[in-house]
Amino acid sequence: MDPSRLQSHVSHPTAENEQDNNHPLINRRIQRLTLHLNPTEAPPPPSSNQQLQLLTCAARGKLNVSTPHLSMYMRGKYRNEQQKVYDFFESRPDLQTPVEISKDEHRELCMRQLLAMVREGGIRPFKYVVEEPGRYFAIAEAAGILDVSFGVKLGVQYSLWGGSVLNLGTKKHRDKYFNGIDSVEYPGCFAMTELHHGSNVQGLETVATFDLLTDEFVIDTPHDGAIKWWIGNAAVHGKFATVFAKLMLPTHDTKGVTDMGVHAFIVPIRDMTTHETLPGVEIQDCGHKVGLNGVDNGALRFRSVRIPRNNLLNRFGDVSRDGKYTSSLPTISKRFAATLGELVGGRVGLAYSSVGILKIAVTIAIRYALLRQQFGPPKQAEISILDYQSHQHKLMPMLASTYAFHFATTNLVAKYSEMKKTQDEELVADVHALSAGLKAYVTTYTAKSLSTCREACGGHGYAAVNRFGSLRNDHDIFQTFEGDNTVLLQQVAADLLKQYQKKFQGGTLAVTWNYLRESMSTYMSQPNPVTSRWEGEDHLRDSTFQLDAFRYRTSRLLHSAAMRLQKHTKTLGSFGAWNRCLNHLLTLAESHIESVILETFIKAVKNCPDPSSRAALKLVCDLYAMDRIWNDIGTYRNVDYVAPNKAKAIHKLTEYLSFQVRNVARELVDAFDIPDFVIRAPIGKQTPVEVYSEYRQHIGF
Incomplete structure (x- = not known):
């Protein structure tokens, strides 16, 4: 038997022995009885001081588990990254999420948590999104364990908005936006889902039409079903959005435009100084949700919003000054697959x-x-x-x-x-x-x-x-x-x-x-x-x-x-x-x-x-x-x-x-x-003696 397995008091026949055994019924009976030869001992009586104790169920073959060794193996090489996050927030009680908090307060708290972690705690995960994803995900997990809304807020900023710039853009986009995204000076959002289309990304209906005269793309929401919906960071904090839209190029035939498939565009949505909504952009708050109310989900409508041609995230397809489309991938379906592949x-x-x-x-x-x-x-x-x-x-x-x-x-x-x-x-x-x-x-x-x-x-x-x-x-x-x-x-x-x-x-x-x-x-x-x-x-x-x-x-x-x-x-x-x-x-x-x-x-x-x-x-x-x-x-x-x-x-x-x-x-x-302090639940802490006293104090006793 593998030494890692539990040893029982009664030996069990191996599969090979069973195959050739002359007394299978006897062996089966012995094997079944073995499973019942280990009754649970009665728990010890309460101690004289009536302190709460975690009871141990005495049983045969109980393993001697080394929790530190197991924990080290479980948490791996990024344990220290997570510990940095935990240590920072333990030192900042003012940033810990209370049990009762309103939607608006929770949103502002999540933004303060993100800014404080990055600017005061010196924990900047953005560079790891591409360079070392394992380290990034470890930080994101720690943030989400502290507060799921905070974890999602971090993910929207760095994995979705920031990740779209790094993965779908080229060097010019990285050079222009990296530092601002990293420091949260450029808070942004990821505008893919529409009111009518969610999972069917290829069916999105927002359009980006190239204007040859001005060297710009014109972003339009053609009807209400194409309003971008559930966009995290949009309702309150976002200044930019990566907008997914059908790229339309003008033609000289009767069609007028050619649909080149869904592409991603960087669209400013608020003024960098005043934070006012920019012309042509309409933002509405999606309101109170079942959960994640620390994330400011919003809806976006675009009315002839003009952006420079360079705001096309052009890794898989580009448009030249004279309106010609070039791509290393020959078909719309291949470009679409490559785009989604980078967002996995x-x-x-x-x-x-x-x-x-x-x-x-x-x-x-x-x-x-x-x-x-x-x-x-x-x-x-x-x-x-x-x-x-x-x-x-x-x-x-x-x-x-x-x-x-x-x-x-x-x-x-x-x-x-x-x-x-x-x-x-x-x-x-x-x-x-x-x-x-x-x-x-x-x-x-x-x-x-x-x-x-x-x-x-x-x-x-x-x-x-x-x-x-x-x-x-x-x-x-x-x-x-x-x-x-x-x-x-x-x-x-x-x-x-x-x-x-x-x-x-x-x-x-x-x-x-x-x-x-x-x-x-x-x-x-x-x-x-x-x-x-x-x-x-x-x-x-x-x-x-x-x-x-x-x-x-x-x-x-x-x-x-x-x-x-x-x-x-x-x-x-x-x-x-x-x-x-x-x-x-x-x-x-x-x-x-x-x-x-x-x-x-x-x-x-x-x-x-x-x-x-x-x-x-x-x-x-x-x-x-x-x-x-x-x-x-x-x-x-x-x-x-x-x-x-x-x-x-x-x-x-x-x-x-x-x-x-x-x-x-x-x-x-x-x-x-x-x-x-991360677990937070009084009934789930490692120190059970304090559980009920903390629980009583929470309600005023």
Whole structure:
């Protein structure tokens, strides 16, 4: 057995032994009994001074987790960057977000937070957007953990507005705007979404018509549906906007103009000195939102707003003084794809930041569950609510998922950083698909988990001071901006189908889809009737079995989706067939992303240098895998990949692993290394003795 695995008091037969064993029923019975040989000991009675204690559930084989080593491995080389952010804001209580704050006050506070961090704290993340994205995302995550609105405000300034200038512009734009964006002297916004068009960027209707006589572009909002909507930084603070519009060139034929496709333009929207709205620009406040009220979202309408020709961000297409269009890319679709490809950093950042928010929620919920005592055996002390199996079922797979997502998004950031350095075409395609899938999958999971964490903390979870309400409301929009999650999952499914087609045409598969080389041949064969019955713990906790199971499911879904689409296209056409199979395609995309997440987690476990941390990560990784397999056990049963006895063993092992993770849950959340002043919730701090006193003081007792 791998030394990183937990050792049980009763040895389990290996998969190989089970295959040749003459007494399978006896071995199965022994194995099942083993899962029940570890009753939880009653918790210790309260101490004489009645101080609150975090209860430890005594159990066999509890791991000795080195929290400092695990934390060092988790936070990696950018730990110091995040600590700088935390230290600065800890020294500035005046910049910390209070529980109750109005919309207008929150907006001004977020702007002061950004200005203070950059100008007083000396933390300037803009240069890292292109040069070292991992460092930038680490700073952005820390900002978002402090206040989600602040994190988004920072992202709008540097990743969206600033990133569009760096990624879509050329040297002249960098030279002119870099310092102003870096110092926030040039606060800006990213004007892509329109009232009528959001995810369909290619269908945007704002126009930028070139005026040959004046050497200018004229920006127009042709009708109300083309008003730029939900534009962060626009309502109050922005002085510039990167406006996405159809580039229209005059022609000498009867058409009058030629549509060259969507391009990006720098448009000043407010006077640099007076901050007054510039002529032709109309700005309205989008008002109070469900969450993120520290971000000043606005709507923009343009009425014949003139900008110099040089304000076209011309990396992928340019217009000369005489009105001629030039580009290294031959078609509108290729230029559009290149433009969006350079903006993929927004999705990377959202996925990464969503995990940071999930860490906060899981930490609060688990620490409270360890603290809170409720009921228990007759005439004995009450027990921790995390000792209840139902509570473990709620929170322990979520904790495992948080770890899985951490490594998956860290890997995504590393791939994105490498892509920015090399511009390798295969890596560009890989990052595009992976960022779309992870952003959709992780943000959806986090949104659901925030509600679960609130419920797991009962009435105290409903108190605003304990943060679940603000976290849930602020994070909710993560499922929508930078691409609606349902749309992004369709992009993943479409890419999977393209790779499926390449497989049968002998083409080269992109990095993310490498496992399809084997899956379409190996996994599509009939399941092995012997291995489908193996139920030993060694077998179920073997990473090869786990990854094979995930990939088998994806391969089955991909094959059946391709067959269904082919069938329905004959009668419904390609669009109708896609719509007819849409739910199937979304499930396919999610299955693929889960496979990638597990693969990344397995690699992270193997690469961990500290033995105790590696053992803890292996336990958590096994729970992640078993929980996902059990959640979709019907799929595996329907195709005889898992026999009934094996399905029962998976269920019991999932419960047992949840119980074992519960025993080290405190160490696992402590390894996130998030300071108490950042956690802020009284019920979620590391020092539980002070929890209720602080909680009482908050309401005046």
